[in-house]
Amino acid sequence: MIYLDNAATTFPKPEAVYKAMDEMNRKAVNAGRGSYKTAHKMSEIISDTKQHIRNLVNTDAETPVIFSPSITVALNQIVNGFEYLDNENIYVSPYEHNAVARTIWNVSKKHKINIIEMPLNDDLEIDIEKLKYEFSKKKPSYIYCTHISNVTGYILPVDKIFIEGKKYGSINILDTAQSLGLIPVDSQKIGADIIAFAGHKTLYGPFGIGGFINISRIKLDPFITGGTGSDSLNLDMPSGLEARYEAASMNMVAIAGLNAALKILDQQSILKHERELTEYLVNGISEIKGTRLLCPTNENNRVGIVSIVLDSINSDDAGIILDEDYDIAVRTGYHCAPYIHSYLKDTDKMGTVRISVGQFNSTRDVDELIKAVAELV
Amino acid sequence: MIYLDNAATTFPKPEAVYKAMDEMNRKAVNAGRGSYKTAHKMSEIISDTKQHIRNLVNTDAETPVIFSPSITVALNQIVNGFEYLDNENIYVSPYEHNAVARTIWNVSKKHKINIIEMPLNDDLEIDIEKLKYEFSKKKPSYIYCTHISNVTGYILPVDKIFIEGKKYGSINILDTAQSLGLIPVDSQKIGADIIAFAGHKTLYGPFGIGGFINISRIKLDPFITGGTGSDSLNLDMPSGLEARYEAASMNMVAIAGLNAALKILDQQSILKHERELTEYLVNGISEIKGTRLLCPTNENNRVGIVSIVLDSINSDDAGIILDEDYDIAVRTGYHCAPYIHSYLKDTDKMGTVRISVGQFNSTRDVDELIKAVAELV
Numbered sequence: 001m002i003y004l005d006n007a008a009t010t011f012p013k014p015e016a017v018y019k020a021m022d023e024m025n026r027k028a029v030n031a032g033r034g035s036y037k038t039a040h041k042m043s044e045i046i047s048d049t050k051q052h053i054r055n056l057v058n059t060d061a062e063t064p065v066i067f068s069p070s071i072t073v074a075l076n077q078i079v080n081g082f083e084y085l086d087n088e089n090i091y092v093s094p095y096e097h098n099a100v101a102r103t104i105w106n107v108s109k110k111h112k113i114n115i116i117e118m119p120l121n122d123d124l125e126i127d128i129e130k131l132k133y134e135f136s137k138k139k140p141s142y143i144y145c146t147h148i149s150n151v152t153g154y155i156l157p158v159d160k161i162f163i164e165g166k167k168y169g170s171i172n173i174l175d176t177a178q179s180l181g182l183i184p185v186d187s188q189k190i191g192a193d194i195i196a197f198a199g200h201k202t203l204y205g206p207f208g209i210g211g212f213i214n215i216s217r218i219k220l221d222p223f224i225t226g227g228t229g230s231d232s233l234n235l236d237m238p239s240g241l242e243a244r245y246e247a248a249s250m251n252m253v254a255i256a257g258l259n260a261a262l263k264i265l266d267q268q269s270i271l272k273h274e275r276e277l278t279e280y281l282v283n284g285i286s287e288i289k290g291t292r293l294l295c296p297t298n299e300n301n302r303v304g305i306v307s308i309v310l311d312s313i314n315s316d317d318a319g320i321i322l323d324e325d326y327d328i329a330v331r332t333g334y335h336c337a338p339y340i341h342s343y344l345k346d347t348d349k350m351g352t353v354r355i356s357v358g359q360f361n362s363t364r365d366v367d368e369l370i371k372a373v374a375e376l377v
Numbered sequence: 378m379i380y381l382d383n384a385a386t387t388f389p390k391p392e393a394v395y396k397a398m399d400e401m402n403r404k405a406v407n408a409g410r411g412s413y414k415t416a417h418k419m420s421e422i423i424s425d426t427k428q429h430i431r432n433l434v435n436t437d438a439e440t441p442v443i444f445s446p447s448i449t450v451a452l453n454q455i456v457n458g459f460e461y462l463d464n465e466n467i468y469v470s471p472y473e474h475n476a477v478a479r480t481i482w483n484v485s486k487k488h489k490i491n492i493i494e495m496p497l498n499d500d501l502e503i504d505i506e507k508l509k510y511e512f513s514k515k516k517p518s519y520i521y522c523t524h525i526s527n528v529t530g531y532i533l534p535v536d537k538i539f540i541e542g543k544k545y546g547s548i549n550i551l552d553t554a555q556s557l558g559l560i561p562v563d564s565q566k567i568g569a570d571i572i573a574f575a576g577h578k579t580l581y582g583p584f585g586i587g588g589f590i591n592i593s594r595i596k597l598d599p600f601i602t603g604g605t606g607s608d609s610l611n612l613d614m615p616s617g618l619e620a621r622y623e624a625a626s627m628n629m630v631a632i633a634g635l636n637a638a639l640k641i642l643d644q645q646s647i648l649k650h651e652r653e654l655t656e657y658l659v660n661g662i663s664e665i666k667g668t669r670l671l672c673p674t675n676e677n678n679r680v681g682i683v684s685i686v687l688d689s690i691n692s693d694d695a696g697i698i699l700d701e702d703y704d705i706a707v708r709t710g711y712h713c714a715p716y717i718h719s720y721l722k723d724t725d726k727m728g729t730v731r732i733s734v735g736q737f738n739s740t741r742d743v744d745e746l747i748k749a750v751a752e753l754v
Contacts, residue, residue, distance in 0.1 A: 001414075018403060026389065037700055038706060070625040098612075105602075208631055225480045232728075233724075236479070322413075338609055
């Protein structure tokens, strides 16, 4: 199988991740739930993994890092953790994933909030000037922004968006599912108050671990409640800046895998490699007549992910042929991104064919894909 | 290490679980998110695992089984999924875990509901006659009941409780964290509408997978929202009886581990073994002066877990000595069970020393523990 669906989950993971998980599996007990040595060791591995995450976003050792079973759960904890006031304006980029979009939509059924999509220009990039004007008219209370689109690979100008929002006191939430570990995320410069992350995508960790970094130590209502192994007689969640949001047993096996992934993560090399592959892919596809490329035209503003639409065939059908006749795994459809397709104008083709590369792909993989697409159209 | 903390997580897991997880890790892609063969195979493994769960509770192939990252998340989905009316009575057993207790408490801050603890008799067992009287005075709308206490190993008479509640039309939720895979859970007889389960405890699966079986197909509000790989343009969660509650990528590695665990689960043998070990433990401890046994006196009503309190020493200190001087892992404290300690009268000793056995423990392990406790008092 030629795997070009790395935006769904990176595959394979580094061998060290598999090894660390298997080793942990054979010694994993419940962290922080017992007073014995092995339970303490589990807690140390958790702390060490969190410190790697802090280093990656350039924040100090005191910044709370909350582990959740997935970035979806983390984003639910965040979105549902705020106390929204009537008529507050919630800005979202049109590139949001359903982990944000559906969750805010769900919140809007219970609270009188206004969900506002940020404006795009003709290149389908955020129109910063128009956005500034929007902000001045309708003050942003919250801004949710994905860092890299999981449909087109577009790198959103989150620093510009967030810093502009801060002029109005907005709370800024960054979704790094497709960016952390691939492109720099500097919490000192980017203006994000909370950064959500996924373990199993650009960080090359396993399923079962994600979370959020609470840069500005914002107090959220605990969304998921349960046992924390501490203060058990208290029916309220503990007040600790991490424990408050960490009910249930920690998934030690997934954390060990993420730990191993973070230890060997070489962001600069991966970025260089993915940029080269992305450009190679874009150039190859753009020479095939009957295909429409859906990614930013400015190559500095894209990486890793490219969507295409074929004139001759629905995207789902294209995906099936790529799989069955060429053994190439891509993803087709709408990619859990509800807003952007009205801009991409791809609904007559049932969404896009998404090609997403990872550190283990080669130009040969891209060659095979291009050859197959050329035969398809 | 002599591991006697199986109620926190069973350890070790069967070798087949480790192998299945490592193998899956090396081929795991994202289930149901791609149209390629491997993604389909992932979906098949999910379906097969769910069918094992259905078989275990004796329900038909149409019954929705929802996978969640943990039983804590599952219980949050359930407790927060109902639309509570003013003044509804929510019955809970005094043996509930904080995954239920804190979550209902949290709900009670937003809704005018009455949380009522079920009455206990002098043996600290549910007083069914008094409960019947309570039900007649205050009609039960919801009944939350754990199947086996994670503090004392008490097997609650859930069938009697639930069937009595059904006379008043109650919705009955069973927490099988400590029971599924160990004692029979027959959904045809037990009167439960929803059964929540944990993968990593009595089922001998890994961390990262739990869920609930929606026996009565009760429509819950989706609590966690996000991408489902389907119907992506719709901001509401899909209507499918499982998909509606299954946002985010499935943890395929954990599911593969649970699948392997379920394939080889031999409930009858494990139950026989744990019953023998439990009685052996109870007999041994009861001969040591200066210890107080906290478990049902009727041996038919207990299994797997025994708590003790030592006259001479706080439970936490006892746990540390057992670890450091004897390399025995037990758990001490309140075990995330907030209500029961006022009945157990153990707060002056900082909770209990909990000893919990599993299928891989032997009488020799129990001998070591008894010897150590005898030296401690």
